Amino acid sequence: MGRYLLKRIPSALVVLVIASVVVFGILRLVPGDAATALAGPDASEESVAAIRRQLGLDQALAVQYVHWIGDLLRGDLGPSYAVGGEVADLIGEGFGATVELTLGALLLTIAIGLALGVLGATSRRRSVRGVVQALTTGALAVPPFVTGVLLVLVLAVGFAVLPSGGRVGLFEAPDLELQYLLLPALCLALPSAAVVGRYLKDSLQQAFSEDYIRTATAAGVSRRRLLWRHALPNALPPVVTLIGMQTGQLLGGAVLVEAIFAWPGLGQLAETGLTARDYPVVQDLLLLLVTVFVLVQLLTDVVHAWLDPRIRWE
């Protein structure tokens, strides 16, 4: 397993290098640069040029890139241009909240997806299978900002069982925090859970039609064990890959959901950073997200190999 992981690392590094170049380049392509944004609408040409020089933005792009990466590798994220304060502190503040939201949504995605998939594939009642189908279609069709508003209206305003927004911090008051987390996490998780549920349903149905299930049935293995011990281990590997990809979706979607539920995560920072053309903040933020995503993919590959012995041997 260790060697399997080692083999995956070089390609992950290549992805990171390419991502850093793309992130860097895309920001430079956005019209208007940091200096113009900082100087304000009425600034003179000279003052803009001065700011540009001060920030080092008059240097060649390649030089700027090397500076950025060099500082990053030394662990120095530097000061932000416009938002104020050190980039490291800014990101540090919101990172925990966003990770918490994403992880919460991921757990819900897995739980709901698993339940929908298993029910949809194995229920003998046509009505149950129909409901599963309707639920997954609905969850996929309605975008998070609509489900978000609906959830708030019903559970926070109508029945007032859950808070409508905000965050208290997981370590300060865990039980209270879970109440705050539930709605935004659910809102973020629903579309992903629907995708995972559908995929797992198809994957399970496929597994149930395989010869080895027939072999186990002929041996008198019970229906329940057929599902959990024989079909599911075969149906899971592709679903794990899918969940890995959905994690990226969740990270990206978190920005939007944070806005709906006033969740103090990285979403707000990303927005202000982008409007102010605050290159260091946005660059570091995007690269961080890419890094997390690459790590999740690595983890996915490892889980996949652990589930399917044939991969380890390739």
Added chain:
Amino acid sequence: MTATTPASLEPALLEVRGLGVDFTAPDGSPVHGVRGVDLTLRRGETVAVVGESGSGKSTTALALMRMLPGNGRIVSGSVRLDRTDLTTLGEDELRTVRGARIGMIFQDPMTSLNPVLTIGRQLDEVLRAHAREHDAGHRDRRARRRRAQELLELVGIPDPARRLDDHPHQFSGGQRQRILIAMALANEPDVLIADEPTTALDATVQEQILQLLAELNEKTGTALLLITHNLGVVARSCDRVLVMYGGTVVEDGATADVLGSPRHPYSAGLLAAVPRLSSPSGTRLYGIPGSPPDLSLPVVGCAFAARCPSADAECGTVPPPLVADGGAADVRRVACHHPGGSGVTEVPRRVPSEVPVGAARTDTVDGGAPLLEATGLRKEFGRRARGGRRDPLVAVDGVDLRLDAGETLGIVGESGSGKSTLARILVHAHPADAGVLKLRGSDVTRPSRAALRALRQEVQMVFQDPYASLNPRMTAGRIIAEPLLARGGFEDRAARRRRVGELLTQVGLDPSAADRRPRAFSGGQRQRIGIARALAPEPSVLVCDEPVAALDVSVQAQIINLLTDLQRELGLALVFIAHDLAVVRQVSHRIAVMRHGRFVETGRADDLCDSPREPYTRALLAAAPEPVRVPAAA
């Protein structure tokens, strides 16, 4: 049944009476897969159920276990195991029968084991499933592991203690079938149902598995119900045989009687259609004319009537009952209005082809340049060993061959011998890594793009699986026209249609078949379409890779005879690749035996089969099962 049972015979262990199974077709209409099947199995007995695809033999086996697919159901009859009628049991009671009283082995060992579970786990699951009602000792995990180890030892897996922790992909096909047998026998069932247990295996491995089943039958006293299409397998290992056709039993008797002197015209035809290793090269194969009945239509009278040489008006209207045919009912029964009647005995005789091509050919063409010539062909595939070292798999390793116009070169070998890779090199599907390939004397080893187009028309291929090798969304006409379009000169629709019609006629189909899609054709007809497609660009060499392996015995003769007829008409050179030595001998002028990517022995077909020089060739010949053990004067 009022006939008295001889005292020497034990009462029936498994007794099937009047079993009927219906399937629901996608359009909602019923298909009568099994109609009124009677079957008796006694303790320790081995009984074979023989039939071709669609005869209902596998459906019968699945129905016994109540494991029919979702669109199938038992509509009549009973299945009694001792005194219990399995057709009325609930799901939980059935579970205590499956795997405990009746074990089952399936056809394809490569897909029948769970790929992500270790062998130990899979055996454990089977033992655990019946720990409660069967053997209390198996409630303990370690006891189950010990038993699993014993089972692997019983079926002849070396080093069982260590191998319990391996996964299926670490075993060969033959070993996997052994493991499946171990699983089926784990709870010491009274009955073992084996559905085509050796069909997916090489001849030498098939032999080992049959021997193992026979030994286990003797050692454990388990009754064996062997479902197969292979009469050779039946002759080798069964006391009694049931022949099925069109969903019903047409003949039932002792193996020696049924195979020695079949009473039903279908049994006789089937037996005659089996290619025999003892028949010399150039012998024309016998095939039963027509194709099996369409079971979605009501069968009026005898299902075989349409293909039967001795059928009369009665056969077309009154279904013949399965009745005693001389002697006691238990000994021999046949469902025919004219059992052993005229016509039947004439059917099995062989018609030698008018030109004994085998001998004449090699002498006359020896002088000129060969049509196709290969020297030192080599092909390897990249593969890495565990440490990451390069460890290429050499699929073809220095093959020399020559092929003249009008000649057939047979290539025999077991799976993994490199024969299909060689075929792909010959048709330029992928280039050889080394060696020289010449067509009509000019080097075509690494052709240019333009030359390749021309070459591909010269050398065409017929594929193994007529079900997978035709695009289901195209009509037969479009499939055959495709190479015409690629070749050019047939831009005019009418001209193309005319040519397609000619090709269809040439392969024995009606030109009107052009408008139908592959699904509307039987396996044999589909293979004819595949051949018509290969003939469309007017090739001079036809490479046939296992062209009849997916077809029924009674149909394979039609295809093989078609190929030899076409060869004579068009002067085609044929490369005929197969694993069945008997078929290869009869169609080939020369045979090459392939193993580990090399030709181990090459020679004139009859010489090679009658006096093989290499031990491997001898082993292959010995492993090929003959339908009748000693056909002294055939």
